[in-house]
Amino acid sequence: MSDGQIVVSGLTKHYKNVRAVDNLSFTVEPGRVTGFLGPNGAGKTTTLRMLLNLVKPTAGTATIGGQRYADLKDPLRTVGAVLEASSAHKGRTGINHLRVICGAAGFPRQRADEVMATVGLTPAAKRKFKGYSLGMRQRLGIAAALLGDPQVLVLDEPANGLDPEGIRWMRDLLKALAAQGRTVLVSSHLLSEMQLLADDLVIIAAGKLVRQGTVTQVMDSMAHSAQVRVRTPQVEELTSALTALKATVTPNGEGALMVAGIDAPGVGRAALKAGVELHELTLERPDLERVFLELTAGKAAIR
Numbered sequence: 001m002s003d004g005q006i007v008v009s010g011l012t013k014h015y016k017n018v019r020a021v022d023n024l025s026f027t028v029e030p031g032r033v034t035g036f037l038g039p040n041g042a043g044k045t046t047t048l049r050m051l052l053n054l055v056k057p058t059a060g061t062a063t064i065g066g067q068r069y070a071d072l073k074d075p076l077r078t079v080g081a082v083l084e085a086s087s088a089h090k091g092r093t094g095i096n097h098l099r100v101i102c103g104a105a106g107f108p109r110q111r112a113d114e115v116m117a118t119v120g121l122t123p124a125a126k127r128k129f130k131g132y133s134l135g136m137r138q139r140l141g142i143a144a145a146l147l148g149d150p151q152v153l154v155l156d157e158p159a160n161g162l163d164p165e166g167i168r169w170m171r172d173l174l175k176a177l178a179a180q181g182r183t184v185l186v187s188s189h190l191l192s193e194m195q196l197l198a199d200d201l202v203i204i205a206a207g208k209l210v211r212q213g214t215v216t217q218v219m220d221s222m223a224h225s226a227q228v229r230v231r232t233p234q235v236e237e238l239t240s241a242l243t244a245l246k247a248t249v250t251p252n253g254e255g256a257l258m259v260a261g262i263d264a265p266g267v268g269r270a271a272l273k274a275g276v277e278l279h280e281l282t283l284e285r286p287d288l289e290r291v292f293l294e295l296t297a298g299k300a301a302i303r
């Protein structure tokens, strides 16, 4: 498959009163699932719409395999997009909806049956769209995006409205598509969902880049706020031993001390050296969803 790298460079969209996307730059690699993460109103949809030539940027560029969407020779076979809960003619069956697209785009008719099977909708293929659940509509939207066997997939909040089983199915499908060498860019406002699905993360808030990297890199950069919980009958001695090492020590109000700026072995060593007895030594990992909210909420307030 040809290179499907996405490059967003200085991308900007100003509406009258809002900088929806503000000088945003990031890259998305083929063969990986990239989570595009940000709270509501962060600018995810606007960015994806600019990538797909549905909104004109105020400044900057977004390219797919080195070309702007508008310049792609065969856009429907290059990029498949699912932008919102799929809509279709209400009285049409799912399979006919896909066949109509095949006809208009010049795809072989049997692609409709193939992608219906890929998304697990074959048993419901001949049911009318108006009877489809939200989860089935999401699946049909993905099926439509896959018709052209595209190198690049762009999905805006595809897990919205899916039950846990549907979310697991979606995760497995997107990972399998990336494992075939495709570029998979998927937006979400839930870090927990992206931790399970994505290889890479691009986090934005108020239209600006907040973090980019592999999931591990981004998590590590957010986990620096890890603290050590420690209990000791010798609070004063331990506090002075730790503050001498530039750690911050705060009583947690429940008889324990919360120590920041030093790891758990460091606290243990400092206690041993100071002859302090320890009754508990626990690493408290931060709640990443909370860190994510803190990272992004402050920015959102600026708008």
Ligand SMILES: Nc1ncnc2c1ncn2[C@@H]1O[C@H](COP(=O)(O)OP(=O)(O)OP(=O)(O)O)[C@@H](O)[C@H]1O
Binding pocket: 015, 016, 018, 019, 020, 021, 038, 039, 040, 041, 042, 043, 044, 045, 046, 047, 189
């Ligand atoms: N056509 C428009 N006219 C004016 N403002 C807009 C328009 N489209 C988006 N915005 C504003 O731009 C900002 C970014 O919106 P966008 O929909 O891109 O965010 P999002 O991250 O996709 O959020 P959500 O998760 O809620 O869909 C918001 O403040 C939104 O109100």
